[in-house]
Amino acid sequence: MNRPNPMQAQILDGNAVATEIKAEVAAQVSELRSQGLRPGLAVVLAGTHAASEIYVRNKVRSSEQLGIYSEKLTPPPSITTAGLLEVIAELNSRNDIDGILVQLPLPPQVDSKEVLMAVSPQKDVDGFHPVNIGLLSMQRPGLTPCTPTGIMELLQRSGVEIAGQNAVVAGRSDIVGKPMAMLLLNANATVTVCHSKTRDLAAVCREADLLVAAVGRAGMITREFVKPGATVIDVGISRVTTRQDLERFFPGNEKRAREFAERGATLIGDVHPNVAEVAGAITPVPGGVGPLTIAMLMANTVKACRMRRGRRTP
Numbered sequence: 001m002n003r004p005n006p007m008q009a010q011i012l013d014g015n016a017v018a019t020e021i022k023a024e025v026a027a028q029v030s031e032l033r034s035q036g037l038r039p040g041l042a043v044v045l046a047g048t049h050a051a052s053e054i055y056v057r058n059k060v061r062s063s064e065q066l067g068i069y070s071e072k073l074t075p076p077p078s079i080t081t082a083g084l085l086e087v088i089a090e091l092n093s094r095n096d097i098d099g100i101l102v103q104l105p106l107p108p109q110v111d112s113k114e115v116l117m118a119v120s121p122q123k124d125v126d127g128f129h130p131v132n133i134g135l136l137s138m139q140r141p142g143l144t145p146c147t148p149t150g151i152m153e154l155l156q157r158s159g160v161e162i163a164g165q166n167a168v169v170a171g172r173s174d175i176v177g178k179p180m181a182m183l184l185l186n187a188n189a190t191v192t193v194c195h196s197k198t199r200d201l202a203a204v205c206r207e208a209d210l211l212v213a214a215v216g217r218a219g220m221i222t223r224e225f226v227k228p229g230a231t232v233i234d235v236g237i238s239r240v241t242t243r244q245d246l247e248r249f250f251p252g253n254e255k256r257a258r259e260f261a262e263r264g265a266t267l268i269g270d271v272h273p274n275v276a277e278v279a280g281a282i283t284p285v286p287g288g289v290g291p292l293t294i295a296m297l298m299a300n301t302v303k304a305c306r307m308r309r310g311r312r313t314p
């Protein structure tokens with residue numbers, strides 16, 4: 001690997017790996033289409049979360065680029081649990097839809113878990129259904145959550161060793177932390193899961209050869225949390241909107257200062273920029289984990305299509 005500055009970690013380029021995965025998915029889509037099959041993805045956006053709209057737009061755009069049929073459904077934010085269950089039932093019954101993604105968070109009156117459990121496990125491209133969670137824990141073929149699966153792809157394609165390594169996952173969400181821990185365990189890492197009640201979080205994280213930061217707090221994982229040479233994966237994404245935070249996180253960084261001046265904000269992950277001085281390899285924000293999530297959603301849609309329509313998986 002190219003490491004021009006030995007004091008700076010190798011950058012794990014999520015954009016490059018996502019582009020590679022999407023090219024592979026596009027090839028699989030054209031093969032399926034030549035057999036008269038077109039994978040189809042339905043994205044349900046019921047909330048009014050500003051970031052969700054951007055995520056959904058990106059998911060629909062990526063589908064189009066790869067030749068996947070996609071449909072965006074936007075029930076009103078006042079929709080009830082029962083109303084949303086009807087939407088899901090209809091999508092479950094359609095043969096042209098292989099993947100169903102319910103964008104989270106849902107409006108507060110909706111019982112999110114009930115809605116996620118109503119998605120047919122065969123069409124559950126988010127991998128959130130209890131059946132898929134069970135299959136993952138049993139190491140049986142199924143659909144696995146996009147963000148942690150994308151991280152596994154990034155690690156494997158970048159040549160990062162996993163088997164036998166001490167992996168620490170900071171964060172225990174259903175979407176990232178828990179499935180991440182299970183995927184790493186299945187890949188023979190020795191896995192520790194930390195959370196807000198963990199005693200001396202920094203000391204536990206410092207044991208990690210591979211640290212996955214998914215705590216949802218801007219810049220919380222500082223260099224004191226990282227063993228020299230460790231691989232650090234940053235799942236967080238927050239906006240830095242005050243000059244004080246800009247100076248705290250990015251002192252003397254002209255590129256970030258310019259971006260802040262132009263747009264009034266810059267992005268930061270859960271990992272403090274000073275970690276790059278001790279880590280062996282690190283994912284950037286933006287351009288690290290984010291693009292991989294979408295690439296894996298596309299891959300899961302094609303996988304769901306193959307599994308449901310009885311096609312061989314490559």
Ligand code: GUN
Nearest residue numbers: 101102103104105126175
């Ligand atoms: N909201 C934030 N991340 C995700 C995700 O991975 N899937 C869904 N459906 N909603 C999200």
